[in-house]
Structure formats: C-alpha cells, structure tokens
Amino acid sequence: MSLLEVTDLRIRYARQGRLKAALRRESHDFEAVCGVSFTLEPGQTLGLVGESGSGKSTIARTLIGLKKSSGGSIRFDGAEISQASGRDWARLRREMSMMWQDPVGSLSPRLTVKSLVTEPLRINGLPAGRTEAERLLGLVGLPAEFATRYPHQLSGGQARRVGVARALALDPKLLIADEPTAGLDMSVQGEVLNLLAEVQARSGVAIVIITHNLNLVRHVTDQMAIMYLGRFVEQGPTEQVFAHPRHPYTKALLAANPEPDPEARHERVALSGEVPSPVNRPSGCDFHPRCPWAREACAAKEPGWTEESGRGHRCLFPL
Amino acid sequence: MASAAVSHRTAEAPQTADPLVSVEGLSVDFATPRGTIHALRDISLEVPKGKVLGLVGESGCGKSTLAYSMIGLLAENARVAGGAIRMGGQDLAHLKPKAWRDLRGTRIAMIFQDPMTSLNPVTTIGKQMIDIQYREPISRSEKRARAIEFLEQVQLPDAAAKLDVYPHQLSGGMRQRVCIAMALLTRPDLLIADEPTTALDATLELQIVTLLRELQETFGCSVLFVSHHLGTVAELCDEVAVMYAGEVVERGHVREVFHAPRHPYTQALFDCDPARIRQATRQLPTIPGTLPDLRQPPAGCAFRARCSKAFGRCAAEHPPLHAAGPGQVARCHLNDPAEDVA
Ligand SMILES: Nc1ncnc2c1ncn2[C@@H]1O[C@H](COP(=O)(O)OP(=O)(O)OP(=O)(O)O)[C@@H](O)[C@H]1O
Ligand SMILES: Nc1ncnc2c1ncn2[C@@H]1O[C@H](COP(=O)(O)OP(=O)(O)OP(=O)(O)O)[C@@H](O)[C@H]1O
Numbered sequence: 001m002s003l004l005e006v007t008d009l010r011i012r013y014a015r016q017g018r019l020k021a022a023l024r025r026e027s028h029d030f031e032a033v034c035g036v037s038f039t040l041e042p043g044q045t046l047g048l049v050g051e052s053g054s055g056k057s058t059i060a061r062t063l064i065g066l067k068k069s070s071g072g073s074i075r076f077d078g079a080e081i082s083q084a085s086g087r088d089w090a091r092l093r094r095e096m097s098m099m100w101q102d103p104v105g106s107l108s109p110r111l112t113v114k115s116l117v118t119e120p121l122r123i124n125g126l127p128a129g130r131t132e133a134e135r136l137l138g139l140v141g142l143p144a145e146f147a148t149r150y151p152h153q154l155s156g157g158q159a160r161r162v163g164v165a166r167a168l169a170l171d172p173k174l175l176i177a178d179e180p181t182a183g184l185d186m187s188v189q190g191e192v193l194n195l196l197a198e199v200q201a202r203s204g205v206a207i208v209i210i211t212h213n214l215n216l217v218r219h220v221t222d223q224m225a226i227m228y229l230g231r232f233v234e235q236g237p238t239e240q241v242f243a244h245p246r247h248p249y250t251k252a253l254l255a256a257n258p259e260p261d262p263e264a265r266h267e268r269v270a271l272s273g274e275v276p277s278p279v280n281r282p283s284g285c286d287f288h289p290r291c292p293w294a295r296e297a298c299a300a301k302e303p304g305w306t307e308e309s310g311r312g313h314r315c316l317f318p319l
Numbered sequence: 320m321a322s323a324a325v326s327h328r329t330a331e332a333p334q335t336a337d338p339l340v341s342v343e344g345l346s347v348d349f350a351t352p353r354g355t356i357h358a359l360r361d362i363s364l365e366v367p368k369g370k371v372l373g374l375v376g377e378s379g380c381g382k383s384t385l386a387y388s389m390i391g392l393l394a395e396n397a398r399v400a401g402g403a404i405r406m407g408g409q410d411l412a413h414l415k416p417k418a419w420r421d422l423r424g425t426r427i428a429m430i431f432q433d434p435m436t437s438l439n440p441v442t443t444i445g446k447q448m449i450d451i452q453y454r455e456p457i458s459r460s461e462k463r464a465r466a467i468e469f470l471e472q473v474q475l476p477d478a479a480a481k482l483d484v485y486p487h488q489l490s491g492g493m494r495q496r497v498c499i500a501m502a503l504l505t506r507p508d509l510l511i512a513d514e515p516t517t518a519l520d521a522t523l524e525l526q527i528v529t530l531l532r533e534l535q536e537t538f539g540c541s542v543l544f545v546s547h548h549l550g551t552v553a554e555l556c557d558e559v560a561v562m563y564a565g566e567v568v569e570r571g572h573v574r575e576v577f578h579a580p581r582h583p584y585t586q587a588l589f590d591c592d593p594a595r596i597r598q599a600t601r602q603l604p605t606i607p608g609t610l611p612d613l614r615q616p617p618a619g620c621a622f623r624a625r626c627s628k629a630f631g632r633c634a635a636e637h638p639p640l641h642a643a644g645p646g647q648v649a650r651c652h653l654n655d656p657a658e659d660v661a
C-alpha cells in the first residue's frame with residue numbers, strides 16, 4: 001500500500017477584486033491546482049519541480065492540512081484525509097512534517113533556537129529539555145552554543161538547519177520539504193541532503209522535495225513531476241526524465257540549468273510569449289503560447305494525460 | 320544567450336582603475352551575550368564600474384553581512400570595527416542615517432535573500448511600488464504605469480492585476496520578482512542582489528539573469544551578486560570573490576577562478592557542486608568539519624582545520640592575499656613564491 005495516494009487533487013483560491021469579477025460575471029475564485037495525481041511509497045523521494053507559481057507550495061499546504069482542497073482525494077497511510085477534522089490533524093501532524101520555503105521568515109523571531117527545535121516535542125507533550133535540543137542540533141550539525149541564539153542572529157544556512165531539526169524532531173512518516181536547500185552553499189547543501197538520505201534509510205520516511213534546483217533533483221529523487229500552471233505536465237523516474245524529456249516545458253526547463261563553467265555553450269530552448277496566469281488560462285494546451293514546437297492543434301485541443309511504461313506526460317506531440 | 324554574456328568579459332586585471340565601490344580592510348563585529356563575533360575581518364575588494372561581481376562562499380561566512388554593510392542596514396548589534404567602504408568620495412562604513420536615506424533607493428538598491436524582508440505584508444504590491452518612486456517627479460498614474468511596466472519586465476503574469484494583491488497571495492518566486500522590479504525601479508548605480516534567484520525556476524532564473532545583464536548594460540550599473548548557484552555565477556558574473564569564515568580567500572576573473580582555483584577552499588567548494596557530478600549519487604560530497612568559531616578566529620589560516628593541503632606554516636602564520644595568476648589573488652601560503660609548490 002502506498003503511503004500517500006493523491007488522486008485528481010484540486011485546490012482553489014479566492015480572487016482579488018471580487019466586486020469587479022462579480023460585475024463582469026466572472027467567477028470569484030480560481031483553480032491554482034487542477035487535477036494532480038501521484039503516489040508515494042515509504043522510503044521513496046518525489047521531486048516536485050516546475051514553473052514559479054505553478055502550485056507546488058499550494059499542494060504542500062493542502063497535504064499537511066493548512067489549505068482545504070476543492071476536489072479529489074488524498075489518502076495517507078490508508079485513510080482519506082482531505083476531509084479530516086481538527087482532531088485528526090492533531091495526530092496527523094505528528095506523522096507528517098513540513099520544511100518551509102522561507103528559511104528565516106518561518107521561524108518565530110521571539111523564540112531561541114533551543115525552543116524552536118524542541119517546539120514540536122513540547123506541543124506533543126514529549127520531553128523537550130536541553131538534552132533533546134542538543135541532540136537535534138547535533139543531528140543537523142549545529143554547535144550546542146547556538147541554542148541561545150535568535151533567528152535573526154543566524155545566517156540563512158544556519159536557519160535552514162534549524163528548520164531541518166524541527167522537521168525531524170518527531171520522526172515523521174512523511175516529510176514535505178519546500179526548497180530545503182535554497183540559500184545553502186554546496187557543501188552544506190550536500191550535508192542536508194545526505195542527512196535526509198540517512199534519516200530516510202534509517203526510518204523509511206517518504207519525502208516530497210519541492211525545488212528549483214535541478215542538480216539536486218537529479219541526485220536525490222526517485223521520481224520527479226514537472227508542474228506548469230497547476231497541472232503535472234510530465235512525471236516519471238528521475239533518471240529517465242533527465243535522459244529523455246517528453247514534454248517541451250520539461251525540455252526547456254532542463255536546458256535552462258546553467259553549468260558551473262564560464263566557457264560553457266548552452267543549447268537553450270527559448271520560451272516566447274506571455275507568462276500565463278491560472279486566472280486566465282490559454283485555450284487548448286496550457287503551454288502552447290510559449291511552446292517552440294506548438295502546432296495548430298495545440299491551440300484547439302486540450303491534451304490529456306498519456307501514460308506509457310511507467311512515465312506520463314500531457315502533450316499532443318511529445319518529443 | 321550564454322555566449323552573449325561570455326563575450327563581455329575582458330582580460331584586464333580585477334583591480335580596475337576606477338571602481339564604483341572599494342571596500343578597504345573592512346571588519347565587522349556582532350555583539351552577542353556569548354561574546355563578540357568577528358563576522359568580517361579585513362575584507363578588501365572592489366566592485367568594478369558597470370560590471371557584475373559575484374560573491375560566493377560557505378553559509379555563514381559573512382556574505383550578507385558584507386552586503387548589508389554596503390547599504391547601511393547592519394543589525395543593531397553590529398559594529399564596524401575597522402576599515403572603510405569608499406564610493407564617490409564618501410565612506411559608506413561610517414555614514415550618518417540621514418545620509419543613508421539619500422543614498423538608499425537612489426544610488427544603491429538591494430534585493431534580499433528573503434523577499435519578505437523588503438515587502439510590507441499589510442500593504443498591497445501596487446502601493447509599495449508607487450511609494451518607492453516618491454522621488455520621481457511624475458504623477459501617480461504614471462508611477463502606476465511604470466510599476467506595471469517593471470512587473471512585466473520580470474515576467475510576472477497579470478502584472479496590472481498584481482498591483483492589488485498582498486504579498487502573501489503571491490508564490491515565493493513571484494514575491495522575489497516583485498522585489499527585483501522594485502529595486503530596478505529606482506535605477507541604482509549599485510545593485511546588491513543577495514541570492515535573488517534561489518526562489519525561481521530555471522527558465523525564470525535564466526530570464527532574470529539575462530535581464531540583470533541587459534539592465535546592467537543599459538544603465539551601466541554595477542551589480543554585487545551573492546549566490547550559491549555556481550552555474551549562475553559562471554554565467555552572469557565578470558569577477559568573483561570567494562569568502563570563507565569572514566575573509567575573502569580568493570578573488571579574480573570568473574574564468575580564471577572557475578578554471579584554476581588557487582585556494583583549497585575554492586577547489587573544495589567547486590568539488591561539492593552536484594552539477595559537476597555526472598553520475599547520479601545519493602551520497603553528495605561535502606567539506607568535512609565545520610566553520611571555525613568566529614568569536615576566536617584561528618591564528619593561522621582560517622581554513623586550515625579542514626584543508627587537505629595544510630602544512631606547518633598554516634597553523635602559525637595568517638596567509639596574506641598572494642598574487643596567484645593574472646588578476647587573481649588567493650589567501651593561501653601555497654601561492655607564496657617562497658613555497659616549493661611541488
Ligand atoms: N493565499 C493566496 N491567495 C490567492 N492566491 C494565492 C495564494 N497563495 C498562492 N496563490 C496563487 O496560487 C498560485 C500557486 O502558488 P504557489 O505558491 O503554490 O506556487 P509555487 O509553485 O510554490 O511557486 P514558487 O516556485 O514561486 O514558490 C499562484 O498563482 C499564486 O499567486
Ligand atoms: N545580528 C547578528 N548577531 C549575531 N551574529 C550574527 C548576526 N547576523 C549574522 N550573524 C553571524 O555572522 C556570521 C555571518 O552571517 P551572514 O548572514 O553574513 O552569512 P552569509 O554568508 O550570508 O550566510 P548564508 O549563505 O547562509 O546566507 C554567521 O556566523 C552568523 O551567525
């Protein structure tokens with residue numbers, strides 16, 4: 001049985017300027033995530049990548065119960081949780097944890113590092129003294145002397161490690177990490193990822209990593225899904241997707257990743273056209289206005305999800 | 320696109336005749352209940368006019384502290400313990416708050432690591448973008464139009480509609496693009512960008528980097544670009560400074576430093592870049608050990624304890640910045656001509 005089984009997940013947000021929208025008889029909300037499906041096994045890592053604003057963090061917020069879904073189902077550990085009550089969530093939150101996108105902003109500025117890392121333990125009535133604080137700091141490679149510091153006295157990377165310590169404090173079954181290594185240097189990034197891999201090997205925690213760092217996705221994820229405008233446009237085993245992207249957006253994304261070599265010549269895929277908005281979707285394929293391979297049919301017909309040999313894509317004329 | 324960026328690089332030494340900003344022996348301390356942290360020690364570097372200087376290095380090595388000191392936004396417990404930051408006849412390290420208010424937002428602008436640092440959570444994007452243009456002698460509707468124009472430049476979808484939203488209604492990458500647009504609105508001489516693209520997807524990052532390049536060429540401004548993404552630094556920057564534990568350990572043209580790093584820390588940092596590892600691996604390379612305690616920086620070389628090439632001299636003697644190649648300097652005894660490098 002999969003640990004996490006998401007089927008046709010839909011999530012809506014209220015729109016700005018509701019009055020204007022009402023006058024024009026437009027809908028007062030919009031779909032930020034429209035029909036996303038995936039499964040995740042214990043001990044596996046899924047990489048969620050894609051366009052900024054495509055709905056990745058929104059999916060994360062919904063998975064951990066901070067935002068209601070408007071449709072579809074989320075099964076966690078065999079039980080449907082998309083309609084879970086507040087009391088269910090008190091239990092579920094011990095089994096799922098989240099590392100947030102803003103490293104410093106997500107840490108309460110008035111708490112010391114010691115209180116921050118032990119907070120999840122305290123909330124759940126577990127021992128949360130100095131020993132635990134030091135163990136958790138040690139786990140993420142921070143010296144014990146950091147216990148008395150406040151978030152603004154940390155570098156971005158140090159704040160990130162505090163976030164990892166908090167997320168691992170309760171030994172969760174599912175860890176959702178939104179940009180877990182943004183703002184870290186290469187060595188510390190390696191440390192954090194090795195740490196996650198180590199914890200995963202030991203505890204079998206399943207991990208969803210949301211990131212823009214393609215180098216990281218290539219090394220640490222088993223499966224990857226590429227999002228564009230609230231939908232998955234491609235999904236499959238990471239290695240295969242990198243070796244042979246089927247969707248043009250995936251190809252453009254992978255080609256944009258710069259190489260650490262000033263002499264490198266790049267074969268970029270130039271994306272033209274307006275950046276789309278989920279409030280005002282293009283006709284046909286979401287990506288067609290910017291797609292260098294688009295044909296006439298792409299403007300008219302919305303591509304469905306095509307599944308073949310363990311991979312899937314949403315394109316009428318896959319590469 | 321890449322080739323266009325590459326062709327701008329000239330072969331002159333990084334000590335350009337007429338830098339926009341020169342940091343001279345800057346030291347910054349933080350007072351904490353547990354003692355004084357010597358976060359920056361004797362930093363010297365120049366931001367060349369009309370060029371992009373990259374700043375890379377270990378988390379916590381002082382990149383943001385250096386950036387903040389160049390825009391007068393050091394934390395309250397910070398103290399400039401020595402040195403100067405010279406820009407157009409002024410010493411930015413010892414400027415009065417009033418003088419800072421005139422400089423900030425006209426000659427110097429900053430894009431922060433965390434976009435919420437510069438956005439007000441309870442004010443709409445539009446109001447913030449109009450307010451920041453308070454110096455411009457144009458009407459409110461013109462300011463509004465300019466705001467939209469710059470939001471379009473950073474590829475924000477539905478730019479006009481975004482003026483009415485609050486920061487929390489935007490995705491992380493959208494917030495960062497708003498910050499970039501706001502910084503560009505003021506047309507600064509020096510743009511400090513502290514990891515401006517970490518929250519952006521690769522295609523957008525490429526667009527923003529290209530945009531920064533174009534704007535930098537059009538307006539001739541200088542950019543200090545702090546980043547952990549070595550690929551982006553390689554693509555965007557003319558010169559690069561590498562920091563470790565509060566010091567600049569290597570400096571030079573991007574091409575030289577990336578192809579022939581002369582400080583063991585720079586080499587180790589590059590070796591850790593997963594982009595350089597062709598075969599997929601779960602065990603990523605790291606630099607063993609931790610940063611030294613910045614309350615008592617070590618007497619010799621700050622990197623010695625983690626350096627595979629350390630020898631007798633490194634423990635006793637603090638290495639100066641040795642010339643290490645054309646326009647390249649490195650704070651490592653191995654570059655001392657007196658040392659037998661064999
Ligand atoms: N609270 C909110 N109210 C209204 N719209 C929102 C809200 N939060 C997010 N959105 C919108 O939903 C869409 C998806 O946002 P989300 O934060 O999930 O993107 P993302 O994929 O995480 O992007 P990034 O990579 O930039 O972090 C965006 O269009 C965003 O503007
Ligand atoms: N207000 C402060 N009080 C005490 N110490 C501080 C303060 N601000 C920063 N520090 C410390 O000074 C050092 C340099 O921090 P800084 O934020 O400049 O690092 P950085 O190079 O920008 O790191 P990162 O890449 O993680 O953002 C770190 O050890 C940090 O903990």
Ligand SMILES: [Mg+2]
Nearest residue numbers: 057101490491
């Ligand atoms: Mg996000």
Ligand SMILES: [Mg+2]
Nearest residue numbers: 156382383432
């Ligand atoms: Mg920083």
